[in-house]
Amino acid sequence: MTLAEVPTRIVYSRPEVLDKRVTHYCPGCTHGVAHRLVAEVLEEMGEVENAIGVASVGCSVFIYNYFNIDFVEAAHGRAPAMATGIKRLLPDRTVFTYQGDGDLASIGMGEIVGAASRGEKITVIFLNNANYGMTGGQMAPTTLPGQKTTSSPYGKDAARFGKPFRIEDAYSGFDMGYLARGALVGAANINRAKKMIRKAFEKHMDNQGLCYVELLSPCPTNWNLAPLKAKDFLLEEMTKHFPLGEFKGGDAK
Amino acid sequence: MPAKGYIEVNELYCKACELCVTDCPYGVLALDMERLTSKGYHPAHMVQPEACTGCGICAVVCPDAAITVYRYERQKGEA
Ligand SMILES: Cc1ncc(C[n+]2csc(CCOP(=O)(O)OP(=O)(O)O)c2C)c(N)n1
Ligand code: SF4
Ligand code: SF4
Ligand code: SF4
Numbered sequence: 233m234t235l236a237e238v239p240t241r242i243v244y245s246r247p248e249v250l251d252k253r254v255t256h257y258c259p260g261c262t263h264g265v266a267h268r269l270v271a272e273v274l275e276e277m278g279e280v281e282n283a284i285g286v287a288s289v290g291c292s293v294f295i296y297n298y299f300n301i302d303f304v305e306a307a308h309g310r311a312p313a314m315a316t317g318i319k320r321l322l323p324d325r326t327v328f329t330y331q332g333d334g335d336l337a338s339i340g341m342g343e344i345v346g347a348a349s350r351g352e353k354i355t356v357i358f359l360n361n362a363n364y365g366m367t368g369g370q371m372a373p374t375t376l377p378g379q380k381t382t383s384s385p386y387g388k389d390a391a392r393f394g395k396p397f398r399i400e401d402a403y404s405g406f407d408m409g410y411l412a413r414g415a416l417v418g419a420a421n422i423n424r425a426k427k428m429i430r431k432a433f434e435k436h437m438d439n440q441g442l443c444y445v446e447l448l449s450p451c452p453t454n455w456n457l458a459p460l461k462a463k464d465f466l467l468e469e470m471t472k473h474f475p476l477g478e479f480k481g482g483d484a485k
Numbered sequence: 486m487p488a489k490g491y492i493e494v495n496e497l498y499c500k501a502c503e504l505c506v507t508d509c510p511y512g513v514l515a516l517d518m519e520r521l522t523s524k525g526y527h528p529a530h531m532v533q534p535e536a537c538t539g540c541g542i543c544a545v546v547c548p549d550a551a552i553t554v555y556r557y558e559r560q561k562g563e564a
Contacts, residue, residue, distance in 0.1 A: 235488070235557075243490070244544040244554035255549065259526070260502035264548035419508060419542040452502075459502040 247271040249280050251298050260459025262416035262449040263292050266359055269426045270330070271299065273433055283326040284318055286311040288340070290332035291365040309340020312347035315354040326433060328355035333374040334364035337397045341373075348406045351441040355432050358444060361451040362396075362470060369454025373397040376473055381454070399446060400479040409440030410481035413474060415448040417463040421476070428478070435481055443481070448474055490539015490556040494529050498551035501526035505543035505552065511536040514543060 249271045257263045274280050280301055287295045289308035296303035306314040311329035319327040336344050336358050347354060363381050364370040370383040374397050377390035384393070400411060410432045414425030425447055432443035448470050450462035457465055492513075499522060506514045506529060513536050516527040529551075531537065539556035 239558045240491075240555040241558050242553060243539055243556050244541045244552070246495075246550040246553070250550055254498055254524070257548070259500035260504060260548060262548050264550065265546075268550050416548075417504070417546070419545040422545050459504055460507055463504065 247275050249275055249300050251300055253297060255298055256294065257291065258451075258453045260450060260452045260462060261291070261365075262447075263359060265416040265422060265425075266330075266357065266447050266449065267295065267298055269422070269429050270328075270357060273426065273430045274301065274326070277430070277433060277437075279326045279433065279437075282324070283328070284322070286315045286318070286327070286329040288329065288331040288335040289366075290335050292330055292332060292359065293366070295330055309335050309338070310343055311335070311340065312343040312352070312354065312356065315356075316347055316350075316352045319352065319354050323353070326355070326436060328357055328433075328436070330357045331359070332365065333358070333360045333362065333372045333397075334367075334370075337373045338364075345403075348403055348408060348442050348444070351407055353409075353436065353439050354442060355436040356442065356444045357429070357432075358399075358446045359449050360446050360474065361449045361454075363451055363454050365451045365454055369451070374474075376469060396473045398474065399444065406442075408442045408444060408480045409435040409438075410443040410445070410478075412444075412478040412480075412482060413446040413448065413476050415466060415471065415476055417448075417450060417466055424476075431482070440481065446474070448476075486535075488535050488537045488557065490537050490554060491534060492531065492537065492539075492543060492555070493553045495551045495553070496522040496528045498549040499526060499528040500524070500549055501528065502548060503529070504546045504548065505529050508546045509543050510540070511538060513537045 285303040288311045371381040378387040412428040415421040452462040515532045517530045541554045544552040
């Protein structure tokens with residue numbers, strides 16, 4: 233039998249709920265991995281029809297073009313407030329925000345603290361790439377000490393601008409349904425991140441309060457690193473400040 | 486050993502980031518420096534197809550969901 237005659241089976245293909253269009257993300261930017269994982273989880277849970285996404289402002293501002301589900305666009309940083317309103321009016325829907333670190337941890341810090349402290353029953357997908365990607369790579373509250381950005385050209389002075397914002401420390405006193413941090417490079421990390429997203433949506437459907445998954449993601453363009461080097465920087469430097477794991481609602485404790 | 490699987494790269498989506506190339510555990514993939522996609526990238530392709538196991542790691546790490554993974558369904562004893 234020649235190879236061409238052997239029957240084959242598809243073991244992996246692009247999820248249907250991702251739109252067919254090509255994203256505008258830079259090569260090696262893992263916003264695309266985060267989108268794919270959310271798409272796969274919604275498909276596997278049968279939640280495609282029931283889901284409502286709330287988009288934020290940043291490189292992922294066009295996320296609604298890339299998913300074939302209901303989506304609305306919030307003003308910069310305000311996605312948790314908008315998601316709160318939607319979920320309170322439509323409590324049976326799966327409501328999630330998708331936010332960058334400039335959006336969530338800087339201009340939108342008030343909204344996310346408020347939603348978390350009130351225990352709003354929303355899911356938050358938080359993509360942390362340690363800078364403001366869309367506007368040209370400025371320093372964010374997540375920027376690493378010493379990291380060079382367009383607004384910290386000599387490296388971030390943590391004594392002046394603060395240590396990287398770490399949610400598990402800042403929100404340790406809040407009751408949350410789920411809180412975990414994954415990374416979007418390397419197959420093992422990505423598979424683990426998918427399980428975190430799945431768990432967040434499951435606890436969300438079970439009304440367990442705010443479910444939050446932070447995803448470390450390279451920004452090759454503004455880090456001035458080729459995709460393979462950006463992956464190394466994430467694994468070697470970023471994880472020192474942002475440990476991976478489950479902090480609330482996980483199986484670990 | 487004959488290939489256990491193979492992959493297809495949808496060149497509409499591939500942006501030549503090379504993450505699949507370095508993460509494939511069996512050295513199956515490389516960027517095709519002879520060709521450009523319609524968007525001007527050198528697409529990933531199979532250079533050692535006989536080593537592919539169909540494990541799917543390349544598809545998991547691809548940021549642009551460009552890869553479809555197939556496995557051969559042989560009967561026991563078939564080459
Ligand atoms: C009210 C308001 N202020 C400022 C901006 C400019 N702006 C657009 S995106 C952005 C930051 C985005 O960074 P992040 O959330 O980290 O997302 P990324 O682009 O890195 O994915 C800023 C400050 C804006 N659009 N609206
Ligand atoms: S600028 Fe950074 S975050 Fe934005 S698409 Fe490019 S790599 Fe991704
Ligand atoms: S399926 Fe596995 S072995 Fe085949 S190319 Fe992809 S990563 Fe390599
Ligand atoms: S990971 Fe995807 S986008 Fe990157 S080179 Fe491979 S097929 Fe192309």
